Amino acid sequence: MKECKVIVMGFGAVGQGVARAISLKKDMIKERFNVELKIVAAADSSSSAICADGLDEELLVNTKNEFGKLSNYPEYGSTISGLDVLDAVEYDCLMEATPTNITDAEPALSLTLKAFKAGKDVVTSNKGHLALKFREVVSEAEKNNVEFKYEASVGGAMPIINFTKETLSSCGIKSIVGILNGTTNYILSRMASEGSSYDITLKESQELGIAETDPTQDVEGIDAACKTVILANSLLGIDATYSDVDVEGISNITSQAMDLARKEGYLIKLIAEVSKDKLQVSPRLVKKGSAYDLSGTLNMATVRTDLAGDVSVIGLGAGSLETASAMLTDLISILKVKY
Amino acid sequence: MKECKVIVMGFGAVGQGVARAISLKKDMIKERFNVELKIVAAADSSSSAICADGLDEELLVNTKNEFGKLSNYPEYGSTISGLDVLDAVEYDCLMEATPTNITDAEPALSLTLKAFKAGKDVVTSNKGHLALKFREVVSEAEKNNVEFKYEASVGGAMPIINFTKETLSSCGIKSIVGILNGTTNYILSRMASEGSSYDITLKESQELGIAETDPTQDVEGIDAACKTVILANSLLGIDATYSDVDVEGISNITSQAMDLARKEGYLIKLIAEVSKDKLQVSPRLVKKGSAYDLSGTLNMATVRTDLAGDVSVIGLGAGSLETASAMLTDLISILKVKY
Structure with missing residues (x-):
């Protein structure tokens, strides 16, 4: 059984949807693709939960809803946030779900480029870096020979890019x-x-x-x-x-x-x-x-x-679990190619 | 440059559409996938045109329209038809576009199984064998470790299966x-x-x-x-x-x-x-x-x-070139996996 360790950056509606979608579908993915999917870190704007052995998806969502921040996650809550999260634990794929920023595309742009440079695949729901610097971001992915998927950035659960x-x-x-x-x-x-x-x-x-x-x-x-x-x-x-x-x-x-x-x-x-x-x-x-x-x-x-x-x-075009389903489909297409 | 040699069985509206679609898109496929696509045989119900070096797609369509049968194709016209066409020339993929028959699924069923046994991939627009013997046909493909794609069988140019x-x-x-x-x-x-x-x-x-x-x-x-x-x-x-x-x-x-x-x-x-x-x-x-x-x-x-x-x-849901486009998309997905 292979493992795929993901970091979920951004834990609003879409990030929480990713956790719920993984919780609902990890058994199907294990059975169909022989890959064990684990969330090894999840981060909101100021805190995170980090565990190399994998976090409980439902507990992540419940912690965020109850306390407003992930640092309250039992035992593995942390004050590490932003780019530092990507250094805090080994991972395979960044699921990037921070809010769209069309002024300077941050933090999505820096997170994405940092993941690429570390040789990690990225799945995003973010529009900012794509709308401002599409070519630059895509060519960085190609240069580092990693997968970069962004179906969820357009149309939520309506497939249009992969379609x-x-x-x-x-x-x-x-x-x-x-x-x-x-x-x-x-x-x-x-x-x-x-x-x-x-x-x-x-x-x-x-x-x-x-x-x-x-x-x-x-x-x-x-x-x-x-x-x-x-x-x-x-x-x-x-x-x-x-x-x-x-x-x-x-x-x-x-x-x-x-x-x-x-x-x-x-x-x-x-x-x-x-x-x-x-x-x-x-x-x-x-x-x-x-x-x-x-x-x-x-x-x-x-x-x-x-x-x-x-x-x-x-x-x-929107919705927490709906948009997350597009991100999970992107992740599955990476699993098919790479695992 | 790799080659992909296809046989087009059935040369009514859909079969002719396949020839036209290949004619229109072979340069794109060469450029994007580094594969040279060639029709090495095309057959209607009673005759064929066969040439190991590849036939001219437009001439196939024109011959069929002018004379009603492919045996009039200059130099390479033949009276070989049916299953024998699959023995007459080396090929990689059968593009099966014979008319749907829901009594006994022939000739699609025999053509498809024969191609599978010879280790060839099959793309079909036919509904008969799928409607009568889906499991049998799909499991034969799996047993022979070949690709079998049938998007065009449902909805013509409306993608629903791959979608x-x-x-x-x-x-x-x-x-x-x-x-x-x-x-x-x-x-x-x-x-x-x-x-x-x-x-x-x-x-x-x-x-x-x-x-x-x-x-x-x-x-x-x-x-x-x-x-x-x-x-x-x-x-x-x-x-x-x-x-x-x-x-x-x-x-x-x-x-x-x-x-x-x-x-x-x-x-x-x-x-x-x-x-x-x-x-x-x-x-x-x-x-x-x-x-x-x-x-x-x-x-x-x-x-x-x-x-x-x-x-x-x-x-x-129908149309010659439209349905053929679904078959060509299936063929491209095979090229992506195998070539």
């Missing part, structure tokens, strides 16, 4: 058009169905926990623009960064505009488009009943190909 | 529900939008070339039931054959039933469902505006998972 690379590998990709942000889709769907104003709908979405207290990243299209850059680089080979995307958010959409659209059989959706000629996130009219007529927090993407025509995927 | 296996590998699959037959979906969509009768709509669909002269396999749900069996075996590990599926077609659906459904906000669709408890193809009411409200010849499937929630795919 396009693996299941459409015979096809040339012309464009990808989709709804890549669940929060704005929820707000726009409610504005359309209820005729309510942007401000009121945003407030209600915040109360429901669907929109963040500071909703800027979602409603101004920043989150969708990051994903647009990641798709452009990874699937269309376009060497772009965040500043190359033409971005407009949804905060100026009025209920009057919604009404006008509806009367003509249209909806307003925040649409991301990736092609050789266009990197754009903007509100657009879409036909009622079309593939883009998607409600709630779902994400969707239509991949336009040369051989297979249009192929679309729809899935949950 | 579920590769991009949802962390998830347990609870069920798959979808629209797996484009012809019936086209007929039902037109009946709904035009209020026309089944008989008239079928006749018009036949004139457009969407329904076959003998439409039985499609309209009686046989085609969808074959696909249901393939998904049950390959993705849910259910040991089932064609006779285990509860099948009802669309030929008894009246325009009155359509009308009644429409008035209540529903459509009638031919829905396939695969779960541990149910293998069923039947007309069902689906909500207008739901994921199953799909028009034209598209296929769709919703995969219900334990970790990632529901994930759906939509794509073209």
Whole structure:
């Protein structure tokens, strides 16, 4: 039986989801791939739990929920945090789930590069380093001959990167058009169905926990623009960064505009488009009943190909266990290649 | 530069699509995978073209279209056909695209088993042998340590088998529900939008070339039931054959039933469902505006998972180049593993 020791950096919703997903699936992975998966360290922003023999996944989640920090993990709680965690214990793969930062991509960037240099594989849900420095990060992975997987960075549980690379590998990709942000889709769907104003709908979405207290990243299209850059680089080979995307958010959409659209059989959706000629996130009219007529927090993407025509995927764009499932699928694909 | 020599058996729409797809993509495959792809034989039901150094893909298609049979291929045309083609030339992979036969699965079954025994990989678009003898065929592939891929057998260019296996590998699959037959979906969509009768709509669909002269396999749900069996075996590990599926077609659906459904906000669709408890193809009411409200010849499937929630795919369920693209993707996945 081989072992795969992972460090989970970032222990918010996604990091906790990774721990839960590993807890749920480690027996399946043992049976199917003959690999024993162990979390040897998990870290939040200021503390960690570290044990070379493996931590209890459920106890990690319970400790974080009860005490707010992992240093309270029985016996193995620690005040070590940040980059130092990667020096504190032997590991094989970094599961990087810190919050996205599109100013300087930290701490994801430093964590990822440090893991690469140590010859470790990395699976990430983070968009910051990919949106700002895609080429640099990917070429560092190649230079160090390690695996680097980032399916969870776009669309949460909606497979789009591996989907396009693996299941459409015979096809040339012309464009990808989709709804890549669940929060704005929820707000726009409610504005359309209820005729309510942007401000009121945003407030209600915040109360429901669907929109963040500071909703800027979602409603101004920043989150969708990051994903647009990641798709452009990874699937269309376009060497772009965040500043190359033409971005407009949804905060100026009025209920009057919604009404006008509806009367003509249209909806307003925040649409991301990736092609050789266009990197754009903007509100657009879409036909009622079309593939883009998607409600709630779902994400969707239509991949336009040369051989297979249009192929679309729809899935949950966020969620703790859902996003973690994409990271675990990435980890399994590494196990298949390396173990 | 390595070589991969393929034999294309069956030279109708799909077989010709394979030749065209290889013609379009052989340079990409050479560049990306360092493998030179060659068609060393192609065969229709009564003749073939065979050349160990490789045939011209476009000339194969043109010969078939002009003369109706491949024996007219310049210099390398032959009267060899059927199983004998596999003895006539050295090859690495059989691309099997003969018509589906759900009585005895021939000639696909014998061709496939013969290739396995000779240690050759097989990519198929055929449903017959999979629907009747899935376990037997797959275990023969395993016994002979060869690759056997069949994405194109379900959903044409809509990836569902590799999609579920590769991009949802962390998830347990609870069920798959979808629209797996484009012809019936086209007929039902037109009946709904035009209020026309089944008989008239079928006749018009036949004139457009969407329904076959003998439409039985499609309209009686046989085609969808074959696909249901393939998904049950390959993705849910259910040991089932064609006779285990509860099948009802669309030929008894009246325009009155359509009308009644429409008035209540529903459509009638031919829905396939695969779960541990149910293998069923039947007309069902689906909500207008739901994921199953799909028009034209598209296929769709919703995969219900334990970790990632529901994930759906939509794509073209048929078409020459489209279905061939799924076979070429399968071939590429073999190249990645073996070459």
